[in-house]
Amino acid sequence: MHGTPDQRSKEIHNLGEACQHWGFFMVVNHGVPEGIMKEMIDGCKGFFDLTAEEKREFLGKDVLDPIRCGTSFNVSVEKVHFWRDFLKVTVHPQFHFPHKPFGFREVASEYCARISQVARGLFGGISKSLGFEESYVEKALNLDSGLQILVANLYPPCPQPELAMGMPPHSDLGLLTLVIQNELSGLEVYHNGRWIKINPIPNSLLVNIADSMEIFSNGRYKSNLHRAVVNSTATRISLAIANGPSLDTVVGPAAGLIDEESHPALYMPMKYRDYMKLHQGNHLDGKSCLDRAVARGRKYRKQTMAARSIFFSIRRWNTSCSSNVFYLLPCTNTFSVKSLCSEALRSETLGESLSSSGNDDLKSRIFRLRLPKRSATNVIQKWVDEGNQIAVSELRHISRELRKLHRYKHALEISEWIVAHDESKLSDSDYAVRIDLMTKVFGIDTAERYFEGLPHSVKTNETYTALLHSYAGAKLTDKAEKFYERMKDSGLPFNAIIYNEMMTLYMSVGQVEKVSSVVNELKRQKVSPDLFTYNLWISSFAATLNIDGVQRILDEMIGDPSFNEDWLRYRNLVSIYLTIGQLENSGSSSLVQDESGNTQRKSITYDLLIILHAGLGNKDKIDQIWKSLRMTKQKMANRNYVCIVSSYLILGQMKAAEEVIDQWKQSTTAVFDNLFCNRLMDAFAEAGLLETTDNFRTLLK
Numbered sequence: 001m002h003g004t005p006d007q008r009s010k011e012i013h014n015l016g017e018a019c020q021h022w023g024f025f026m027v028v029n030h031g032v033p034e035g036i037m038k039e040m041i042d043g044c045k046g047f048f049d050l051t052a053e054e055k056r057e058f059l060g061k062d063v064l065d066p067i068r069c070g071t072s073f074n075v076s077v078e079k080v081h082f083w084r085d086f087l088k089v090t091v092h093p094q095f096h097f098p099h100k101p102f103g104f105r106e107v108a109s110e111y112c113a114r115i116s117q118v119a120r121g122l123f124g125g126i127s128k129s130l131g132f133e134e135s136y137v138e139k140a141l142n143l144d145s146g147l148q149i150l151v152a153n154l155y156p157p158c159p160q161p162e163l164a165m166g167m168p169p170h171s172d173l174g175l176l177t178l179v180i181q182n183e184l185s186g187l188e189v190y191h192n193g194r195w196i197k198i199n200p201i202p203n204s205l206l207v208n209i210a211d212s213m214e215i216f217s218n219g220r221y222k223s224n225l226h227r228a229v230v231n232s233t234a235t236r237i238s239l240a241i242a243n244g245p246s247l248d249t250v251v252g253p254a255a256g257l258i259d260e261e262s263h264p265a266l267y268m269p270m271k272y273r274d275y276m277k278l279h280q281g282n283h284l285d286g287k288s289c290l291d292r293a294v295a296r297g298r299k300y301r302k303q304t305m306a307a308r309s310i311f312f313s314i315r316r317w318n319t320s321c322s323s324n325v326f327y328l329l330p331c332t333n334t335f336s337v338k339s340l341c342s343e344a345l346r347s348e349t350l351g352e353s354l355s356s357s358g359n360d361d362l363k364s365r366i367f368r369l370r371l372p373k374r375s376a377t378n379v380i381q382k383w384v385d386e387g388n389q390i391a392v393s394e395l396r397h398i399s400r401e402l403r404k405l406h407r408y409k410h411a412l413e414i415s416e417w418i419v420a421h422d423e424s425k426l427s428d429s430d431y432a433v434r435i436d437l438m439t440k441v442f443g444i445d446t447a448e449r450y451f452e453g454l455p456h457s458v459k460t461n462e463t464y465t466a467l468l469h470s471y472a473g474a475k476l477t478d479k480a481e482k483f484y485e486r487m488k489d490s491g492l493p494f495n496a497i498i499y500n501e502m503m504t505l506y507m508s509v510g511q512v513e514k515v516s517s518v519v520n521e522l523k524r525q526k527v528s529p530d531l532f533t534y535n536l537w538i539s540s541f542a543a544t545l546n547i548d549g550v551q552r553i554l555d556e557m558i559g560d561p562s563f564n565e566d567w568l569r570y571r572n573l574v575s576i577y578l579t580i581g582q583l584e585n586s587g588s589s590s591l592v593q594d595e596s597g598n599t600q601r602k603s604i605t606y607d608l609l610i611i612l613h614a615g616l617g618n619k620d621k622i623d624q625i626w627k628s629l630r631m632t633k634q635k636m637a638n639r640n641y642v643c644i645v646s647s648y649l650i651l652g653q654m655k656a657a658e659e660v661i662d663q664w665k666q667s668t669t670a671v672f673d674n675l676f677c678n679r680l681m682d683a684f685a686e687a688g689l690l691e692t693t694d695n696f697r698t699l700l701k
């Protein structure tokens with residue numbers, strides 16, 4: 001952008017218009033020599049041409065590795081793969097690069113430096129177009145240590161291009177992405193309800209506005225939705241350099257672009273690292289793209305409806321798996337289990353279902369946001385501006401529903417809204433939920449600071465427990481222990497949940513032996529244990545294959561004044577599991593890793609978690625845990641099947657039980673035989689469960 005002041009100001013105006021209306025533009029006269037661009041494309045081709053053996057060292061590694069290549073996005077979790085090979089390299093703040101093919105690294109180093117220069121020029125122009133001084137964006141977003149990622153894409157010819165997609169519709173996460181390609185087109189940009197094929201001006205740079213720029217500009221500039229289609233004749237190569245802020249930069253709407261009256265902040269500030277995690281955490285690498293595709297593309301891509309349901313189920317999977325070990329353990333997470341139960345009750349009484357989201361009420365509008373980056377605050381504000389009333393109870397209800405779907409950022413925005421408008425209406429559990437949400441969205445440090453800053457009157461049992469829960473979830477044993485001591489010193493009334501949190505923590509970090517001492521403390525303090533307490537205690541003994549210990553606890557349960565029908569069901573199931581479950585001590589330690597990398601301890605804990613939820617009558621939870629267990633690809637043993645089949649049978653869930661029996665029969669690792677079933681039937685009969693015995697017999701016929 002040189003020339004006379006007039007020309008310059010016209011260019012800046014054009015740039016602003018392109019950012020605002022398209023989120024996409026091409027740059028010519030950019031100064032990057034044509035030769036280097038060509039060498040880069042050749043280098044990419046050379047890299048993809050390497051043999052599988054030569055590429056192996058970069059293959060299928062962790063999403064956070066600085067150099068990584070692969071196919072599609074993440075084939076280990078995808079059901080729908082994309083017609084694409086990729087190489088992804090972090091080139092700034094530190095320059096990483098593969099050392100082959102020969103010479104590629106050197107060209108890349110120069111190319112990236114040149115692209116940075118162009119990007120810098122564009123950031124200057126964008127700053128001005130937003131009404132700031134030229135260096136504003138660069139300084140505000142710490143671009144000196146900005147994260148720059150090079151993505152090379154190779155799309156081979158596809159025999160049926162109309163059935164495949166090279167890259168699904170997505171927007172990029174950073175600020176600006178600069179793309180070049182070989183002579184073949186394939187990039188399509190979504191604009192005014194249509195996909196526009198991009199035919200680049202030769203040697204131009206294609207530029208996409210990405211999410212963080214949309215946030216920074218408070219929505220003035222829109223990140224652009226784009227995709228790559230494939231063709232049947234030749235191989236297409238594209239090379240994108242994604243320019244983002246530094247990982248520790250908090251990206252939020254620029255102060256100069258907000259005013260409370262006419263331009264309220266539409267996005268919540270968030271560290272770029274957390275923003276990236278939010279996407280990866282939800283769907284691993286690339287799944288964010290799918291999710292976005294689904295959300296944004298909903299209106300105009302009817303043909304993807306089938307794919308959409310697959311995407312959504314994958315997304316849910318990953319969220320439940322991402323909390324992995326924690327999930328393995330009694331989602332004891334008592335905290336959320338508790339609220340889930342009341343949620344279930346509540347939605348039953350209200351006779352509601354999420355499918356009502358076609359309506360135009362506040363809840364449906366918020367649910368339709370889908371993308372975390374979109375602002376719930378804005379939606380609520382608009383709702384109010386339209387003259388509607390909202391009750392805190394309604395907001396609470398929407399927040400609960402959002403949390404069930406792991407949409408924590410929007411739930412947090414709702415909570416922020418209540419705080420901003422009527423903090424006096426916040427209850428102790430609202431504060432506790434806020435701490436939980438802050439942990440999930442911003443991380444534990446923020447939640448910790450928030451808790452410490454709360455007035456004394458709000459430092460209640462519930463808020464203390466929420467922070468303890470966060471420490472336990474993050475497996476910060478030291479912090480959790482200190483905090484637990486502090487809670488004791490503060491003289492708060494203790495309940496079982498607090499002890500359960502500590503027990504969950506010890507189970508998840510493998511300090512199984514400490515669980516009993518927590519139980520002893522609970523007994524000393526004369527606090528009534530609940531079923532979660534018993535389950536954790538039993539899990540700790542079962543994990544070390546101390547079967548006598550488990551038996552003693554089961555006996556002790558009967559004498560507990562709280563003993564009820566749920567507990568009886570739980571107790572029966574544990575007994576059956578012990579009798580039939582073939583818990584084998586595999587020698588010196590029960591914590592030996594099996595081939596799939598799962599420890600027996602984890603897998604027993606999974607079983608007992610299923611049993612716990614069977615005790616509580618939560619069929620949905622059982623379904624979920626069983627699915628997760630199957631997703632871990634661990635080799636199923638007979639005891640896993642015993643646990644799930646008997647749980648379903650005792651709950652009268654015949655269809656579910658039948659399905660699992662089929663899976664059991666087809667299992668290559670567990671041996672389903674009649675002898676086994678007879679023993680299981682005997683065990684049911686022995687527990688007095690005659691109807692269950694009959695049901696099981698019917699299923700086997």
Ligand SMILES: O=C(O)CCC(=O)C(=O)O
Nearest residue numbers: 151153172187228238240
């Ligand atoms: O292949 C293309 O043109 C698109 C590449 C792209 O969108 C990306 O790498 O994010």
Ligand SMILES: [Fe+2]
Nearest residue numbers: 170171172226
């Ligand atoms: Fe992209």
